[in-house]
Amino acid sequence: MRAAVLTAYNSPLLVDELPDPEPGPGEVLVRVMASGVNPLDIKIRRGEAPHAQLPPPAVLGIDMAGVVEAVGPRVDRFTVGDEVFGMTGGVGGLQGSLAELAAVDARLIAHKPRTLSMAQAAALPLGFITSWEGLVDRAGVGTGQQVLIHGGAGGVGFLAVQLALARGAQVYATGSTSSQAVIRAAGAVPIDYTATTVDEYVAAHTGGEGFDVVADNVGGATLDASFTAVKRYTGHVVSALGWGTHSLAPLSFRGAAYSGVFTLMPLLTGRGRDHHGEIVAEAAALADSGRLAPRLHPTTFPLDAVNDAHTAVESGSATGKVVVEPNV
Structure with a gap:
């Protein structure tokens, strides 16, 4: 061959x-x-x-x-x-x-x-498996929950948006200015992270309460932002790129949970x-x-x-x- x-x-x-x-x-x-x-x-x-x-x-x-x-x-x-x-x-x-x-x-x-x-x-496989393990296996995404997908126009994020919608969630997704149309076409409410702060979009879409589930497909500073965008007490952050050094203080002060996904295991x-x-x-x-x-x-x-x-x-x-x- x-x-x-x-x-x-x-x-x-x-x-x-x-x-x-x-x-x-x-x-x-x-x-x-x-x-x-x-x-x-x-x-x-x-x-x-x-x-x-x-x-x-x-x-x-x-x-x-x-x-x-x-x-x-x-x-x-x-x-x-x-x-x-x-x-x-x-x-x-x-x-x-x-x-x-x-x-x-x-x-x-x-x-x-x-x-x-x-x-x-x-x-489909890598992106969908990563999304399923985070959204379903770890966070149990279901009907009526507000879900934020970081990188909603990316290979993983685009599939994650569709999976969360299929599970009955209200889905929002971050992306650059140029990716807003792609995110909207996938069925999510687009959020231009270059034009609005975390506090601003949390206030605009959740009344300041935070999202029930935040899925990070970017890592780095985006994972740090996830810790401040998640809902107090019951919120859950999932990430396939939870590497490097991150402060858990924002997450801990919100009383929320974090799960890592390692799709290759x-x-x-x-x-x-x-x-x-x-x-x-x-x-x-x-x-x-x-x-x-x-x-x-x-x-x-x-x-x-x-x-x-x-x-x-x-x-x-x-x-x-x-x-x-x-x-x-």
Whole structure:
């Protein structure tokens, strides 16, 4: 098979021939039709994500959608010809999806949404799983709650907005001036963080009480702002980027809660993989009900142009999720 190989950190990916993988017990062999490119993939390529544990040489690509070509022992949920998707590799020493074929743990995948293309399906897993683990598993978002999503036009935030709306919440999302239309199109009330302070938008939208749930997809100063935007006593801040040094005083003085999300843990440890499969199945159900769709960059990339795909993400020129199609 052909695959894009990371031969050294901070170097272009090399498209090369590798032996075809074979599915082991509990695995299926998937012909990869689409591989979503995440900002984390860029950090891994540059050697800036030691938590992902993927030293070169390695095949990158965390998200994928494709067709089952073979089924290993002890797999009964999938058969040859099934269209599937999931967050399946590219970290922790697991082969990623920037390849024509991948042997993946069947616990991590679900049947692809019928109403979405392969490219759309491959754009969902990491962002949706991150959003589900924060909003549903940790914060239990439900009907009538006021939810603030930071970075609502981003790859994770755009999906988080749709998930919170599907759960019955009133959703608000921060973004730059240029992203207000995208946020509004996703169904949230847009907040231009460059033109209004935290205190001002908390006062305007919650009467000064604070949001029931605040989801941080930006980190740094935005996480600090989350601690002052959350509701007293019952509020809950969730973040997938709770790294670095932060003062918990604003959160503590509000009597609110904080939860961290580490989406890679099942891939790195093997624990919780069944739940990731369950979450992407929920994504498929929401997509097929018309309540979930990613925002794609208008151009997809063949495997030979994988470095152009990475450049689009790295440069910030992408206008939606970038997807590589290894078998095109």
